[in-house]
Amino acid sequence: MSDYVLRPADHARYDRAKFAKMNLVAGHRLGLGLNCFEPGQLQSTHTHADADKFYLILSGKARMRVGEEIVHAEAGDLIWAPAGEPHGVEAALERTVMLVGIAPPPGR
Amino acid sequence: MSDYVLRPADHARYDRAKFAKMNLVAGHRLGLGLNCFEPGQLQSTHTHADADKFYLILSGKARMRVGEEIVHAEAGDLIWAPAGEPHGVEAALERTVMLVGIAPPPGR
Numbered sequence: 531m532s533d534y535v536l537r538p539a540d541h542a543r544y545d546r547a548k549f550a551k552m553n554l555v556a557g558h559r560l561g562l563g564l565n566c567f568e569p570g571q572l573q574s575t576h577t578h579a580d581a582d583k584f585y586l587i588l589s590g591k592a593r594m595r596v597g598e599e600i601v602h603a604e605a606g607d608l609i610w611a612p613a614g615e616p617h618g619v620e621a622a623l624e625r626t627v628m629l630v631g632i633a634p635p636p637g638r
Numbered sequence: 639m640s641d642y643v644l645r646p647a648d649h650a651r652y653d654r655a656k657f658a659k660m661n662l663v664a665g666h667r668l669g670l671g672l673n674c675f676e677p678g679q680l681q682s683t684h685t686h687a688d689a690d691k692f693y694l695i696l697s698g699k700a701r702m703r704v705g706e707e708i709v710h711a712e713a714g715d716l717i718w719a720p721a722g723e724p725h726g727v728e729a730a731l732e733r734t735v736m737l738v739g740i741a742p743p744p745g746r
Contacts, residue, residue, distance in 0.1 A: 534704035534718050535711060538694075555718045557690035560668065560741035562716070582665035586646075586694065586737065596642035603643060608670070608737075610642050610663045629694065629716075633668035633741035 539588055542566045542627045549573055549619070554629075561635030567592065567622030575618035583617070583632045585609040590626025594619050647696055650674045650735045657681055657727070662737075669743030675700065675730030683726035691725065691740045693717040698734025702727050 536554060541564055544550055550566045565573065567590070575595055585594070591604045596617045603609055611617035644662060649672055652658055658674040673681065675698070683703055693702070699712045704725045711717055719725035 532707055532709065534707055534723075535709045536716050536718075537714050538716050539714055554716065555692070555720075557718075557720045557741070559688075559721065560690035560692070560739065562692060562718075580667075582668035582741075584663070584668070584670060584739070599640055599642055601640065601643045606645050606647055608644050608646050608662065610644075610665075610670075612663075612665045613667065615642075631668065631692070631739055631741075633665070633690075633739075 538564055538629050539627060544568050544625070549622075556635060558634070558638055560631060560633045562629065562631045565619075565628045565630050567619065567626045569622055569624050571622050573619040575616050577616045578611075578613060578632065580613055581632050581634055582613050583611045583630065585611075586629040588627045588629055591623040592619050592626045592628075593621050593623065646672055646737050647735060652676050652733070657730075664743060666742070666746055668739060668741045670737065670739045673727070673736045673738050675727065675734045677730055677732050679730050681727040683724050685724045686719075686721060686740065688721055689740050689742055690721050691719045691738065693719075694737040696735045696737055699731040700727050700734045700736075701729050701731065
């Protein structure tokens with residue numbers, strides 16, 4: 531088992547109660563994880579005052595918000611939420627898996 | 639044109655002289671870009687003493703190095719190179735596009 535290579539899509543799992551989050555790698559300066567949504571699940575709009583964040587849609591489709599923009603995102607799209615910009619997922623339109631990166635990670 | 643959403647794969651371009659690098663987004667804490675390789679092109683092994691880095695293979699295949707490990711990476715694989723760990727691309731085995739993230743970005 532390598533410490534350095536993994537397939538994010540293989541780590542996806544779902545929770546019927548709310549969208550599922552899992553960590554993939556935890557550096558001091560960067561953390562990477564997955565956010566996995568069942569259709570209709572959401573992530574409330576929130577802001578990281580001091581962290582830059584991205585979502586890369588690995589599969590599925592979702593209606594997302596960044597700042598004042600509503601974004602219709604699908605597999606292959608990169609969503610960028612720089613520090614201070616409110617962002618969230620208004621609704622997954624199908625089962626959706628997002629690679630998420632945040633720098634610095636929470637707690638650092 | 640949104641400031642917050644883009645399709646990384648649409649930004650790929652190639653250089654016959656050496657692998658091509660392009661920036662996608664530039665935050666204060668996180669930078670994202672593409673590394674695009676023609677078959678056989680390489681990125682020399684190098685180390686970022688104070689930055690965490692990842693590669694996500696968007697398309698293609700490459701033989702990569704992290705630390706003492708040789709990794710055969712293909713589309714969907716995430717390669718993690720935490721600060722201080724030597725890493726590079728020994729050879730792209732076909733045309734290969736990698737999303738690359740580094741925190742903090744060079745010069746920050």
